[in-house]
Amino acid sequence: MRAPVHKFFSYYKPYLSLFITVLACSFITSFVTLVFPLLVRYITKDVLEGDLSTALGEVYWVGGLMLVLVAIQNISNYFVDYRGHEIGARMESDMRSELFAHMQKLPLSFYDKEKTGRLMSRITNDLLLLSELYHHGPEDYMKYLVRFVGAFTILFFINAPLTIAVFCFLPFLGLLALYFNKMLNKAINKNKERIGDVNAQVEDSLSGIRDVKSFANESVEIGKFNKENARFLESRKHTYKAEALFYNSFETIIQLITITVVIFGSASIVVNTTLDLSDLITFLLYISFMIEPIQRLNHMSTQLQEGVTGFQRFMEIMNLKPSIENSSNAIILPEIQGEIEFRQVSFCYEEHLDSVLQNLSLRIKPGEYVALVGPSGAGKTTLCSLIPRFYDAIDGEIFIDGINVRNIDLESLRKQIGFVLQDVFLFAGTVMENIRYGDQAASDEEIIAAAKHANAHDFIMNLPNGYDSEIGQRGVKLSGGQKQRLSIARVFLKNPPILILDEATSALDNESEKIIKSSLELLAKGRTTIIIAHRLSTIRHAGRILVLTEDGIVEQGTHDALLARDGVYANLYAKQF
Numbered sequence: 178m179r180a181p182v183h184k185f186f187s188y189y190k191p192y193l194s195l196f197i198t199v200l201a202c203s204f205i206t207s208f209v210t211l212v213f214p215l216l217v218r219y220i221t222k223d224v225l226e227g228d229l230s231t232a233l234g235e236v237y238w239v240g241g242l243m244l245v246l247v248a249i250q251n252i253s254n255y256f257v258d259y260r261g262h263e264i265g266a267r268m269e270s271d272m273r274s275e276l277f278a279h280m281q282k283l284p285l286s287f288y289d290k291e292k293t294g295r296l297m298s299r300i301t302n303d304l305l306l307l308s309e310l311y312h313h314g315p316e317d318y319m320k321y322l323v324r325f326v327g328a329f330t331i332l333f334f335i336n337a338p339l340t341i342a343v344f345c346f347l348p349f350l351g352l353l354a355l356y357f358n359k360m361l362n363k364a365i366n367k368n369k370e371r372i373g374d375v376n377a378q379v380e381d382s383l384s385g386i387r388d389v390k391s392f393a394n395e396s397v398e399i400g401k402f403n404k405e406n407a408r409f410l411e412s413r414k415h416t417y418k419a420e421a422l423f424y425n426s427f428e429t430i431i432q433l434i435t436i437t438v439v440i441f442g443s444a445s446i447v448v449n450t451t452l453d454l455s456d457l458i459t460f461l462l463y464i465s466f467m468i469e470p471i472q473r474l475n476h477m478s479t480q481l482q483e484g485v486t487g488f489q490r491f492m493e494i495m496n497l498k499p500s501i502e503n504s505s506n507a508i509i510l511p512e513i514q515g516e517i518e519f520r521q522v523s524f525c526y527e528e529h530l531d532s533v534l535q536n537l538s539l540r541i542k543p544g545e546y547v548a549l550v551g552p553s554g555a556g557k558t559t560l561c562s563l564i565p566r567f568y569d570a571i572d573g574e575i576f577i578d579g580i581n582v583r584n585i586d587l588e589s590l591r592k593q594i595g596f597v598l599q600d601v602f603l604f605a606g607t608v609m610e611n612i613r614y615g616d617q618a619a620s621d622e623e624i625i626a627a628a629k630h631a632n633a634h635d636f637i638m639n640l641p642n643g644y645d646s647e648i649g650q651r652g653v654k655l656s657g658g659q660k661q662r663l664s665i666a667r668v669f670l671k672n673p674p675i676l677i678l679d680e681a682t683s684a685l686d687n688e689s690e691k692i693i694k695s696s697l698e699l700l701a702k703g704r705t706t707i708i709i710a711h712r713l714s715t716i717r718h719a720g721r722i723l724v725l726t727e728d729g730i731v732e733q734g735t736h737d738a739l740l741a742r743d744g745v746y747a748n749l750y751a752k753q754f
């Protein structure tokens with residue numbers, strides 16, 4: 178428990194002096210507020226009931242003092258409102274950056290399980306609520322503590338029995354708060370989960386909007402969204418019900434307190450004159466100072482609950498250790514030859530799932546062009562994902578140039594490997610920015626050279642703004658072939674010694690395929706290349722073809738040798754032609 182508490186408060190550290198100033202201002206504001214009813218009492222009791230010949234002068238004097246106090250109070254309050262919020266916003270921004278950076282380090286297996294929309298909810302909504310707690314929390318506690326203690330002390334001196342009678346109501350309020358606390362906490366947590374689900378649904382639906390439209394499934398998506406939206410509404414209704422019950426029970430007790438003061442106060446004026454009228458007025462004025470903190474307890478406890486659950490959700494992610502990390506003595510790879518070796522490698526995505534690869538051994542020589550074929554789901558993509566450590570093997574070892582990939586610095590390892598996939602992902606931005614993704618340090622000239630190698634330069638020059646053309650979200654403004662050529666240009670720029678081509682041309686028409694094939698051939702030159710292919714016609718020329726089935730690599734050899742063998746490959750080939 179200590180560690181999270183320490184972590185919670187650690188975000189104040191960079192802003193400590195500003196934070197203390199804000200707290201001091203909050204103290205001044207509350208203190209000044211407490212003084213006002215005393216000044217009113219002084220005028221009504223001591224000045225107006227005393228020597229009236231000097232009264233006017235004293236009233237002016239007290240009036241002047243009030244003006245000065247008003248100025249002090251509002252300047253302090255301005256500082257609290259402005260700089261207090263700023264502290265909260267800065268802390269929120271620090272935490273958001275930390276969370277995003279941490280998420281970048283989490284392995285793909287984490288993203289396989291999590292919904293993007295839910296994660297977005299954690300980065301935005303949860304932290305927003307947390308920032309409210311960070312700045313309003315201490316400010317409010319300071320403000321209400323000063324008012325409560327101050328009001329109690331002053332009232333005690335005015336009339337002790339009446340003050341104690343009022344005080345007797347407070348345990349009931351405390352018990353009520355405890356009772357509702359758990360209920361509210363649960364309801365708030367549920368709200369967060371449900372808004373996360375709504376976000377996830379929106380993310381899913383909007384990112385697949387083309388498919389939604391092509392299947393004319395708008396009404397299906399609306400139905401799915403409405404279902405999540407209704408679930409969110411239900412959980413909010415539940416929260417409001419709990420809050421309304423909480424608030425109104427409080428309100429009833431508070432009204433009972435006021436009635437007690439009016440009745441017992443008036444009675445003591447009539448019966449034993451221990452109280453006079455100005456005392457009763459002062460009492461009623463201060464009662465609100467004592468009641469207000471209790472009234473706000475509801476709001477403050479909600480704020481606390483929301484902030485704490487926001488922090489717990491933040492820590493849930495922050496506590497996830499990136500399972501794929503650099504080892505303590507990770508090696509930065511020098512220039513490599515590109516040899517790849519799998520030794521007795523086994524892998525499954527999750528413990529309860531079947532193994533995808535079992536005891537697989539394989540050696541690919543530097544510069545070799547190897548094709549990986551086999552039935553769908555055999556594990557071709559999985560095998561390639563293990564080389565850059567997108568996932569770690571459960572058993573066995575993988576080597577690059579004789580060095581175990583687990584001992585290689587991750588960034589240095591991934592720099593050695595270029596991927597060209599069928600499903601190209603481009604970022605919103607310009608053509609230039611997207612190609613530069615391959616090498617952030619590349620000059621414009623190098624980017625243009627890479628585009629030329631990828632047969633992309635001509636179509637880029639025909640775009641309205643050439644290399645500065647915006648390509649839209651995920652590159653929607655480009656054709657499939659154009660996107661593919663940009664992704665190849667990116668890899669040319671990266672210039673890795675190992676290349677993995679996963680179904681890179683299977684979604685293209687003949688014309689685009691021809692262009693892209695020629696640039697891929699150029700790209701593969703001098704690099705160790707693994708090409709995953711379904712269409713066997715595209716890999717006939719491969720130096721070696723590996724046939725992967727659920728039993729592992731069952732055949733390997735050249736196209737002609739495998740046909741002559743009349744086994745799995747020959748069978749697959751016969752089916753396609």
Ligand SMILES: Nc1ncnc2c1ncn2[C@@H]1O[C@H](COP(=O)(O)OP(=O)(O)OP(=O)(O)O)[C@@H](O)[C@H]1O
Binds near residue numbers: 554559
């Ligand atoms: N992220 C994942 N989480 C869980 N299981 C997965 C994941 N990715 C793939 N699988 C499963 O692992 C097995 C191998 O998948 P993989 O994508 O490697 O096969 P493949 O041979 O490349 O198939 P295809 O030729 O259809 O692309 C499949 O049964 C698949 O369902």
